[in-house]
Amino acid sequence: MILSRKCFSLIAALPIFTASLPAYAEFTKDLKEARAIAEEAYIYGYPVVEMYKTLYVQAVDKNDSNFKADFNQIGNTSDVYTPKDTSFITPNSDTPYSFVWMDLRAEPIVLTLPKVESERYYSVQLIDIYTQNFAYLGTRTTGNDGGVYMVTGPNWQGEKPSNVSKVIRSESEIVYALYRTQLIDDSDIDNVRKIQSKYKVEMLSDYLNEAQPKKEPRIAWPKLTSDMSTTPAFFSYLDFMLDFAPTVSSEKDIKERLSKIGIGTDEDFSLSELSQDQLSALQDGMNDGRKKFATFKKDYIDNHKVTSGDFFGTREQLKNQYLYRYSGAALGIFGNSADxxxxxxxxxxxxxxxxxxxxxxxxxxxxxxxxxxxxxxxxxxxxxxxxxxxxxxxxxxxxxxxxxxxxxxxxxxxxxxxxxxxxxxxxxxxxxxxxxxxxxxxxxxxxxxxxxxxxxxxxxxxxxxxxxx
The missing domain is CATH 2.60.120.1600 (Jelly Rolls)
Structure with missing residues (x-):
């Protein structure tokens, strides 16, 4: 069973959750409505679930060949990507990556960047659970002189330390920081590794040399399954991930509609409590969503009527155009914003x-x-x-x-x-x-x-x- 933070307040004394309550939100009795909502939820949530796949192999499953580092620690790929690297699709091979998966529930994280020579490009792309690029650090935005930056979750309240250059707030408590360091040519790899070794990641309390705040309960991350993107199991993963992001004002309506099929409520999404007709409605909605994307790709993407610049960016830049966000995740997840x-x-x-x-x-x-x-x-x-x-x-x-x-x-x-x-x-x-x-x-x-x-x-x-x- 998929376990979520919806049980946290009820089992706060446990270090890790091993059970889920059986209660489940009422599922709409209108199957036509359920199918339409499932299509909308699939397009809306596809980037979230695809992101979870990368999160799990890079920061949870230490036996996976794509594991990079524990949460709130940095992992570096010191070599360029090759066909053997399969942690996410459409990777680039000319900027070796560094990776930080952040859990910001307890406190912010401080990122320290070194000074880098002016002719070398580097960047830190900050991505929330919706795959929205909510901020950048590096050559284009903050320059190559380095600096100290603090990333906070949506609910953090506190003062900016005097020697922190900037505070950056995320919509979600889980954040992905994706670093790119330009490799000039094959002989340049040692220089890239030296730069990567100077990327520093610290919890705010460690950076300030203060006592750590009370730890949040451990999260029981659901294991990946082969059918998680193609069957109604998809909605369980979406529901799980949405726990880590409070609803923003522009999404109140869609979140209300999603709740009619049990997504984003105070209870865990439960496939076992659905009838075969309800499951079929969810599956049909997912199929409708895939067809909608296929048509969009053929009519707009393949014919160059839209570009990648339309698919990646902040929430404000994307204007809640969920099919665009879906397209970015389907064609090259974690792509950069146009600028x-x-x-x-x-x-x-x-x-x-x-x-x-x-x-x-x-x-x-x-x-x-x-x-x-x-x-x-x-x-x-x-x-x-x-x-x-x-x-x-x-x-x-x-x-x-x-x-x-x-x-x-x-x-x-x-x-x-x-x-x-x-x-x-x-x-x-x-x-x-x-x-x-x-x-x-x-x-x-x-x-x-x-x-x-x-x-x-x-x-x-x-x-x-x-x-x-």
Whole structure:
């Protein structure tokens, strides 16, 4: 049974909860209404449940190969991502990550950042349980001189310590801090590790050398299951996670609707108390939500009518457009906000056909002077269309980026053509080859700290052109 903090006040003396009360909120008797609410809840909650999957493998399950560190401690990935890394989909491989999962129930956390050389990009992305990027630290926002920053939960009351640069408040008591430190080239990895070793994470009481506040009860994190995103089990995980975020004013209406199917109430969501008809209504609603996203992707994402900049950001930036937030989680969870980085996806070729390296080779041509405009750097990364991870290849090359420009072969007119295909284009062009799998694939062009011409849409990326094998 899934255990939540709804039992905390009743079993406060126990260090960890081992039972849940049987009470359950009344489920609406209107099955048509239940199906409609389930669709809305699925789209609303999909990013929350997807985030939980990463939380569990990175901070809870120490036997998982993707475990990084306990809560409120930092874990560093000292190497770039490879196809063996599967903790989340569509990872980038040119900024080694550091990870902090925060439990802010008892007290705030203090993050200390070192000074970093001006030519190197780095950032700390602060993400709440809805996958909203509520704040940033680093090159774009606070500069490369470092500093001391405090992250608090929604209910914290206290004074800012005098030597803390800024206090940042989260909507949720669980927060994910995702650090990115630019790797210039393969020989630069030791420099990245030195920077990572200077990232410091402390509870506020430790930072101030004061007594720790009373500890909150331990949380019994529900184990992951294979069907948690595809069956009504989904709603149990959503209900569990929503305990860690009080309702904000703009979501009172949707939270009230969700309560009609037992989500977000004072009691645990209980599948065992639902009839087969009620379970079917929930499943049908989830299926409706998936169809809605598929249509949206085909009509708007694949045709570039919307960009990643629409899918990631603060609550104010996203304007509670839950299908956009769903899209971000489905296509590349924990993506950056537009000001920090733009993600331009390549899913179809210039003739609107899906990318498939078993059928075609592809070329991406940047005319002279039309390379991606980014203040920090840009990269094009290859992903397997079947599992959304990086692609194994003999070159161990998962991307082509701006630091590699001097080694790329250029045309006589100054253009740069990238060859995206499963087989080598030949030794003389191999520097420009981005290996693809022998089936479907997609690419993501990332621009870190994009220029205004990217943000306002006046710069147009080139389309990927199919060439018969």
């Amino acid at each position: 920090e980085a733009m993600y331009l996806g390549y899913f179809i070729d210039s003739e609107n056909k899906p990318l498939d390296a078993s059928k075609n080779n592809y070329q991406l041509r940047f005319e002279k002077g039309s390379l991606p405009p980014a203040k920090a750097f840009w990269s094009l990364t290859m992903y397997d269309g079947e599992n959304k991870f990086l692609v194994e290849n003999k070159l161990n090359r998962y991307l082509i980026n701006s630091p590699m420009l001097e080694n790329l072969t250029k045309g006589e007119d100054g253009s740069v053509t990238l060859y995206i295909q499963k087989d080598s284009p030949g030794k003389n062009l191999e520097s420009n080859w981005l290996p693809a799998p022998d089936h479907s694939f997609y690419g993501v062009l990332r621009l870190y700290i994009p220029e205004e011409v990217v943000l306002n849409g006046s710069w147009k990326r080139p389309l990927m052109t199919a060439v018969k094998q």
